[in-house]
Amino acid sequence: MQAIIYTEHGRPDVLRTVARDRPEPGPGEVRVRVAVSGVNPTDVQARAGIGHPMQFPEITPHHDGAGVIDAVGADVDPARAGERVWLFMAAAGRAGGTGAEYCVVPADRAVPLPAGIAFEAGAALGVPALTAHRTLTVAEDGPRRLAPGALDGRVVLAAGGAGAVGHAVIQLARWAGATVIATVSGPQKARLATAAGAHHTVLYREGDPAAAIRAAAPDGVDIVAEVALGANLALDLAVLRTGGTIATYANEGGHPVDLDVRRHLVLNTRLQFLVLYTAGPHVRAAAVEDVAAAVAGGALPVGEPHGLPLLRFPLARAADAHRAVEGGAAGKVLLDIDAPV
DSSP: OEEEEBSSOOSGGGOEEEEOOOOOOOTTEEEEEEEEEEEOHHHHHHHHTSSOOOOSSSBBOOSEEEEEEEEEOTTSOGGGTTOEEEEOSTTTTSSBOSSBSEEEEEGGGEEEOOTTSOHHHHHTSHHHHHHHHHHTTOSTTOOSSOOTTTTTTOEEEEETTTSHHHHHHHHHHHHTTOEEEEEESSHHHHHHHHHHTOSEEEETTSSOHHHHHHHHOTTOEEEEEESBHHHHHHHHHHHEEEEEEEEESOBTTOOOOOOOHHHHHHHTOEEEEOOGGGSOHHHHHHHHHHHHHHHHTTOOOOBGGGTBOEEEEEGGGHHHHHHHHHTTOSSEEEEEOOOOO
16 A cells, blocks of 8 residues: 655655555454545644654554545454544554555544545544534533534634634534634635634734624623634633633644733633543543534535635645645645555
């Protein structure tokens, strides 16, 4: 099979396309013939060595993807062979991710993908969708699970609503009944956030964004899904309701986080930091169930008409795909992988 690998940290040029034997599934595992691999910021950070040590002499990257199960290991229902699936955390603690024609994962990381959902949509789920679910289910007054009606009466602020996680926040929050406000950097991204389902978009670089958000949410925001805590914390506090939650999954831009403790005390703020990989198996399992239900309900479409343009590269151009992510490309970066049957 063809795979991309790296044997040392560095720039995208460390990625190489090589021939490798097809991996065999062990007990509790499945092998997936990968159709599409999703590329996330965490994948390029791992390749660059940002917070990720080299755990193996050779690594095939990428956590997310979609394809068809073609072999199962012991203790896995043989009927799963031939099943269309989407993958998450494929490379977590493992040397082989989805950046190859075949990938072996624990069976519970291969989630059934409905027949009417394209592989590109499945490959865009994983890290972004499960992270988005977590941001929406950590508030003190709930909910802990998402379903239609679970966020009725709530206001969600999706910071960076045109990004992959922000896009999933908008879609899942809308599906669950919330009023959704998205902050974006410019008119083009505002159009994408609106296409994803945001009720209101606010250009954070223009005018008075706090006043614009307050106009849409006079009683304040219940949940902020935050991608750049250091840069946005002052704005978040200006619009958060008393007892509201700021759920932060990144600090884009690397700005220092300056906490006004007294203001947080008065607001009874819940400031929740989160990352998918250490959230715990029960939290991830609940997120997978809810995201799968949203997918089955048609709530997580992708493509420019739905607010998430797809930037597609062949496997041999994996380095260019990584450069696109590093360059802040608007949309979802995918590798198209053609595996032999």
